[in-house]
Amino acid sequence: MSTSSKRHVVIVGNGMVGHHLVEQLIESGALAQVDVTVFGEERHRAYDRVHLSEYFSGRDAEALALCDADYYASHGITFNSSEAVTSIDRAAKTLTTERGDYPYDQLVLATGSYPFVPPIPGNDRDGCLVYRTLDDLDAIREAAQSAATGVVVGGGLLGLEAANALRGLNLETAVVEFASRLMPMQVDAEGGELLREKIEALGVQVLTERATARIEDGDASRHRMVFQDDKVLETDLIVFSAGIRPRDQLARSCGLDVGERGGVVINDQCQTSDPDILAIGEVALWSESIFGLVAPGYQMAKTALSTLTGGDVSFAGADMSTKLKLLGVDVGSIGDAHGNQNPGARMFRYLDPLTQVYRKMVVSSDGKKLLGAMLVGDNSAYDTLLQYYANGIELPKEPASLILPQSGAAPTLGPDALPATAMICSCHNVTKASICSAIDAGASDLGAVKSDTRASTGCGGCASLLKSVVDHELTARGVEVDTSLCEHFAYTRQALYDIVRVEGIKTFSELIEKHGASGAHHLGCDICKPAVGSILASCFNEPITDAAHIPLQDTNDTFMANMQKNGTYSVVPRIAGGEITPEKLVVLGQVAQKYGLYTKITGGQRIDLFGARLEDLPDIWGELIDAGFETGHAYGKSLRTVKSCVGSTWCRYGVQDSVGMAIRLENRYKGLRAPHKIKFGVSGCTRECAEAQSKDIGIIATENGWNLYVCGNGGMRPRHAELFATDLDDEGLYRTIDRFLMFYVRTADRLQRTSVWRENLEGGLEYLKEVILDDTLGMGEELERQMQTVVDNYQCEWAGAISDPDKLKRFRSYVNDARPDPAIIMTSERGQLRPA
Amino acid sequence: MTATAMKHSPFTQEGQQASQKLCSKADLVAFSGVAAWLETPKGPRQVALFYLPGYPRELYAIDHHDPFSNANVIAHGIVGDIKGAAVVASPLYKQHFRLEDGQCVEDESVTLCTWRAEFKGDAVWIES
Numbered sequence A: 001m002s003t004s005s006k007r008h009v010v011i012v013g014n015g016m017v018g019h020h021l022v023e024q025l026i027e028s029g030a031l032a033q034v035d036v037t038v039f040g041e042e043r044h045r046a047y048d049r050v051h052l053s054e055y056f057s058g059r060d061a062e063a064l065a066l067c068d069a070d071y072y073a074s075h076g077i078t079f080n081s082s083e084a085v086t087s088i089d090r091a092a093k094t095l096t097t098e099r100g101d102y103p104y105d106q107l108v109l110a111t112g113s114y115p116f117v118p119p120i121p122g123n124d125r126d127g128c129l130v131y132r133t134l135d136d137l138d139a140i141r142e143a144a145q146s147a148a149t150g151v152v153v154g155g156g157l158l159g160l161e162a163a164n165a166l167r168g169l170n171l172e173t174a175v176v177e178f179a180s181r182l183m184p185m186q187v188d189a190e191g192g193e194l195l196r197e198k199i200e201a202l203g204v205q206v207l208t209e210r211a212t213a214r215i216e217d218g219d220a221s222r223h224r225m226v227f228q229d230d231k232v233l234e235t236d237l238i239v240f241s242a243g244i245r246p247r248d249q250l251a252r253s254c255g256l257d258v259g260e261r262g263g264v265v266i267n268d269q270c271q272t273s274d275p276d277i278l279a280i281g282e283v284a285l286w287s288e289s290i291f292g293l294v295a296p297g298y299q300m301a302k303t304a305l306s307t308l309t310g311g312d313v314s315f316a317g318a319d320m321s322t323k324l325k326l327l328g329v330d331v332g333s334i335g336d337a338h339g340n341q342n343p344g345a346r347m348f349r350y351l352d353p354l355t356q357v358y359r360k361m362v363v364s365s366d367g368k369k370l371l372g373a374m375l376v377g378d379n380s381a382y383d384t385l386l387q388y389y390a391n392g393i394e395l396p397k398e399p400a401s402l403i404l405p406q407s408g409a410a411p412t413l414g415p416d417a418l419p420a421t422a423m424i425c426s427c428h429n430v431t432k433a434s435i436c437s438a439i440d441a442g443a444s445d446l447g448a449v450k451s452d453t454r455a456s457t458g459c460g461g462c463a464s465l466l467k468s469v470v471d472h473e474l475t476a477r478g479v480e481v482d483t484s485l486c487e488h489f490a491y492t493r494q495a496l497y498d499i500v501r502v503e504g505i506k507t508f509s510e511l512i513e514k515h516g517a518s519g520a521h522h523l524g525c526d527i528c529k530p531a532v533g534s535i536l537a538s539c540f541n542e543p544i545t546d547a548a549h550i551p552l553q554d555t556n557d558t559f560m561a562n563m564q565k566n567g568t569y570s571v572v573p574r575i576a577g578g579e580i581t582p583e584k585l586v587v588l589g590q591v592a593q594k595y596g597l598y599t600k601i602t603g604g605q606r607i608d609l610f611g612a613r614l615e616d617l618p619d620i621w622g623e624l625i626d627a628g629f630e631t632g633h634a635y636g637k638s639l640r641t642v643k644s645c646v647g648s649t650w651c652r653y654g655v656q657d658s659v660g661m662a663i664r665l666e667n668r669y670k671g672l673r674a675p676h677k678i679k680f681g682v683s684g685c686t687r688e689c690a691e692a693q694s695k696d697i698g699i700i701a702t703e704n705g706w707n708l709y710v711c712g713n714g715g716m717r718p719r720h721a722e723l724f725a726t727d728l729d730d731e732g733l734y735r736t737i738d739r740f741l742m743f744y745v746r747t748a749d750r751l752q753r754t755s756v757w758r759e760n761l762e763g764g765l766e767y768l769k770e771v772i773l774d775d776t777l778g779m780g781e782e783l784e785r786q787m788q789t790v791v792d793n794y795q796c797e798w799a800g801a802i803s804d805p806d807k808l809k810r811f812r813s814y815v816n817d818a819r820p821d822p823a824i825i826m827t828s829e830r831g832q833l834r835p836a
Numbered sequence B: 001m002t003a004t005a006m007k008h009s010p011f012t013q014e015g016q017q018a019s020q021k022l023c024s025k026a027d028l029v030a031f032s033g034v035a036a037w038l039e040t041p042k043g044p045r046q047v048a049l050f051y052l053p054g055y056p057r058e059l060y061a062i063d064h065h066d067p068f069s070n071a072n073v074i075a076h077g078i079v080g081d082i083k084g085a086a087v088v089a090s091p092l093y094k095q096h097f098r099l100e101d102g103q104c105v106e107d108e109s110v111t112l113c114t115w116r117a118e119f120k121g122d123a124v125w126i127e128s
């Protein structure tokens, strides 16, 4: 019971758009005029449906949530979750849920949509699922546990997303599409064909022009899908993704106007046929259109806020351009992508069957304006094309140059060419002008602009454009972005690297003397010393145990072992490619037993011996080296492991010897010191048992050689590696990796994995391909030579250390006494020692 | 060593100072640290020795025990300077401690013990 005299606004549905309205109400100060109650049918509070698929790749419900758990309550908003609204009484201005009746003054329907399941007999069998909510994904995950194969019905955007999820759950996956191509809404026949090739190459079967007639018991699998042409397909699990339908049931039953094919009719103020009831998001039908994207929904939320608080903002439609990565394949669609809405429009098309890239532009009859565009296989032109389209910027004299392959850098529309009204972030409606005013009001870096304007905090698609606009505007205002490494060097890591190489500087003391920041003391610090140590090692590969380099290293490098939380160290010998002889396995066991070491198989296909005392390290390594082991560099910012699958030697599917290749690669690049650690994976076929696509360098065998993927990452922010070159022979593979890695070593920032480096690289993957594959900078051979120097100068650091009495002295725990450290106390668990 | 630094050392009391020889110069590592056992009136104690040849002050002795990780590891940290003061960074969680007085840069309430150490010829002597 509310005694307040405020108007009572009720929001039905707590999805992305409903939540956005709540945020707007809070931020605008409207809560002074209105009381807000929210009903959500799901048990979770609003979450990021756009990134729903990440639920399968590590983000849990909490991480996907759009706000903190107490956000609503702390602003006095009542939020009832797991409570669906079942009817509305417009005359009495009340609504009903299964728990009771509630009054309202104004009501907002934000009920979204539901996945359409075609009326096929058998569509309600166990294991027939949809892809819309977290609960749906839980159900899919559960069903996948007892399934080997999965089929997605529907080859549109969401269908492909679902297919990727099934593939991620290790199901053999097929997509069944009714139309003659995939993504019929976004791409044309050529694009669809290319998309099909790319997706089939990923091991997903694509069946087009298939209408399912019924689903029944299968023989080998749980279900059999029978198509209208009587062909059949057996599968254990089916996900329907055949389009969405607005959840307009509530509106229908209380007599509001709905469209012929569904959707609650709204006007420019987002009001339904009852002015006290508004509708926003995917449930709303505006000018005969449903907008199945989040950005238009957010615009509607802003309009609704205005309508609820007496403002005059109106909704004027929204651009449906999209940029997506589906199953790792870029797809972009801008404006009238098919060119069928603008009579007289002209088409430009570019198709490269080798690199599998398709670009199309729809241009006005006078050749001056871009009306639409379609991209498959490479979205690097998307941002530029979108700006031409959205701002009506006049096209260059030869419009074709925008989609033709370039020998130099791709023609981009510089941030200064954009008008102030240019929309930079469509999710949050942020224009170039609003970015400029944020900067003028004091935002002095990208982070500040993001939090002030919220740009790039929605779908994230505008991130690179935002960065270039912000950088440009800051520079234009004379703001210098401080890129100093630390207080000792006013240079970036890349600049220091060049200085070291050009001047042939071989020690830290020489470098800081000649190039240290003026006024700084010359001891350095724990930022610049390891960074310089790594640069020196990448350039000259002298043993890091040499006296001049010792003080530069983190303790892990100094003692060539990783320090554990109790001050003991771990021992990780190299087990190249994960292949190990029984004899060597026995030695590892014996050494671990003798020195009381905890033994574990690592995530990198090798064996880690934990709990070694500093003073025992040389003896342990002596025994390991005698048995033929060498250091695994588990401590270094350097090559860690090359993970391999068993490959063609044993596996019935293998098409190349992945183990042999992994071992050759590991032996080639071991010892390469880099800005951060580097991991490889080599799989013997497209089933990808070595998870190569999550590595800095991923290699997947093909019938003809090797496909090379680059810049993947596991860890905190997983990133799929991108396809870089196809069907390389062995030599070509080494050469490409030589160049790639050396270019990374030269230009990356300290502690920057290849993934982050790639994301910050201006020009992106295209630029990288140009430099590495087309050698546009003419430095390919030099990079190879440099790598060869590193390879030739390799020596096992541990072997070097134990044969040098001076170096061995370092491994005494105490210089004046052989007493062991009494603070290291072990206890036993599951038959092994661990820190107490 | 300054009077402030001495205040922080629970083992240094006026009139009770005794010197002991710990090791030789050859045991030290230039611009880095080593650990040694020190006998104090309250029993044995682990000390980290840092050697900065050519600097106005060449030798520092500071607690080897890292209060943040509770492990004896300070001698294995990287030596550097922050705004002109010589520091060591803990190898585990990377807090910085000033060599001069043991003050932790990141947390005012934490200070390591420091001792006065000096060369007598090639020998390293320390007051305990």
Ligand code: SRM
Binding pocket: A562, A563, A564, A570, A571, A572, A600, A601, A602, A603, A604, A605, A606, A607, A608, A634, A640, A641, A677, A679, A694, A695, A712, A713, A714, A715, A716, A717, A753
């Ligand atoms: C031992 C091991 C865990 C295990 O028991 O399996 C391990 C242990 C450590 N990992 Fe790891 N990681 C191990 C495999 C991985 C993997 C899996 C893999 O390589 O396939 C990953 C994700 C893949 C990736 O890197 O992309 C992984 C991602 C990380 C990260 C996050 C990196 C990132 O880019 O986000 C760190 C932190 C860092 O490097 O800054 C880290 C750091 C560490 C450190 C070095 C933390 C530290 O500084 O003390 C751990 C100490 C290792 C030691 O003392 O020997 N470890 N770590 C694995 C050793 C593999 C090996 O044989 O060398």
Ligand SMILES: Cc1cc2nc3c(=O)[nH]c(=O)nc-3n(C[C@H](O)[C@H](O)[C@H](O)COP(=O)(O)OP(=O)(O)OC[C@H]3O[C@@H](n4cnc5c(N)ncnc54)[C@H](O)[C@@H]3O)c2cc1C
Binding pocket: A012, A013, A014, A015, A016, A017, A018, A019, A039, A040, A041, A042, A049, A050, A051, A052, A053, A083, A084, A085, A086, A110, A111, A112, A113, A131, A132, A133, A158, A161, A247, A250, A280, A281, A282, A283, A291, A292, A293, A294, A295, A297, A459
């Ligand atoms: C896998 C996936 C990927 C997507 N990717 C993109 C993308 O890349 N870009 C993009 O722009 N869009 C994408 N979308 C679409 C985007 O998620 C939607 O446009 C957006 O979520 C619509 O927001 P909404 O609030 O209108 O609906 P929803 O987010 O669906 O929220 C509606 C909520 O209302 C609740 N509800 C319904 N009826 C009632 C009732 N009677 N009582 C109480 N609660 C009720 C529902 O349970 C639901 O929680 C994707 C969608 C999916 C499923």
Ligand code: SF4
Binding pocket: A645, A646, A647, A648, A651, A652, A653, A654, A655, A658, A683, A684, A685, A686, A687, A688, A689, A690
């Ligand atoms: S990736 Fe390797 S192990 Fe897996 S199926 Fe292919 S060849 Fe066999």
Ligand code: FES
Binding pocket: A424, A425, A426, A427, A428, A455, A456, A457, A458, A459, A460, A461, A462, A463
């Ligand atoms: S366009 Fe989606 S976050 Fe900017």
